[in-house]
Amino acid sequence: MAQSSSQDFTHRLQLLMQQAGVSSFTALSRKAGVSERQVRRLRQGQVGQMRVETLLKISQVLQVSMTELLTIFDETQRVDEPASQTELRREYQRLQQQMHEQREALIQEFQQSSLQVLESWLVQWPTAAYAAQQNQQLPAVRLLPLVRPVEQLLQEWGVEAIASVGSEIPYDPHLHQLMEGNAQPGATVRVRYIGYQQGDKLLYRAKVSPIDNTPNA
Template identity: 65%
Template sequence: MPNIDFTQKLQNLMQQVGISSFKALSRAAGVSERQLLRLRQGKLEQMRVDVLLKLSPVLQMPLSELITTFSSVELFQEKTAPTQELLQEIIDLRKEYDRSQLQLEQQREILLQELQQSSLQLLESLLLQWPTAAQKAQENPQLAAVKIVPLVQKPLEKLLQAWGVEAIAPVGAELPYDPQLHQLIEGAAQPGETVKVRYIGYFQGEKLLYRAKVSPV
């Protein structure tokens, strides 16, 4: 079978997507110029499937159309079975790629949660003690500490908001006692009786991180 030159076809496709040279196409798709030469020479069946997967979106052409465009009529007539195998390999590789992407996303989410949890543990004393200390400082402007409250409070609030961490109730809030959410630090109370928040507790989404410390009113 005579050598087939698909260079012009490839250049036409490159022009349609605004790519001016084979070097630029190589960089955009992340494939070697040697692989592009195989494509231009009609040696698509010698190319790796992952190379075709990279070229397809850059040339804005479906994989099946890419294979058809850069394969000769003789290739499809004489090598139907290998071509079908190639298509099936592409389908299988796409499924595997999608599975890998899902796994990576799940792993990323798990790592993010682990990072947040370890950071929250390191910040535990600050999370629990700071709101109460800040409240005391604001109630008494004579304290020198009142000047640094905004410097710590705002960044802390932004960090907790970014991580989806919410306070059960602010310091000083009076609310019905719920032993699932509140921890008595003095006295006694029955569920539903009014208690006052002394130290903030936190949720992260639906997960309870720390119970609020309360005392009877």
């Protein structure tokens, strides 16, 4: 009877392997990065004795979801084993959530490192663009469209500029950095280099000058 169940699951596994273009059990073991013993357990329907990470690797190679894999190889489990299957599914969901959180953390880390590389451009470019816009005869004005993809990227990352170059705004020491002179909070200052924030996180403060002492940007 056990041999019959084993042959049945072997056939199901072979069908999945054929659909995924996996030529042999050894190839499945190698591509998934698991031992051939684990593949044998799957052929015998012993998913309750396999680690979630192992099942996840095999499911990715076979191009099926974890839920589908558990359903396909779950029919010969004993009456006292559904609880272990439920636990497997819970562990799988926990692992998926963990992977999602790790992915989000990696994205944030990548964005932060990229922003550090772009810092000089982020600070200097708006001032250069402002100067070019004030004098349409400058050849530099033709370069403005070239940076639109970068601006679009920053927008997708949720990076927002603090004010704009040349704007006159109330001084806020939390968002603005004085380049010279003194100013009380709320006093009117002129933005010379814009700052940036990403959501609630301040990346760079805008550099400003008191309105009475502002040289041409």
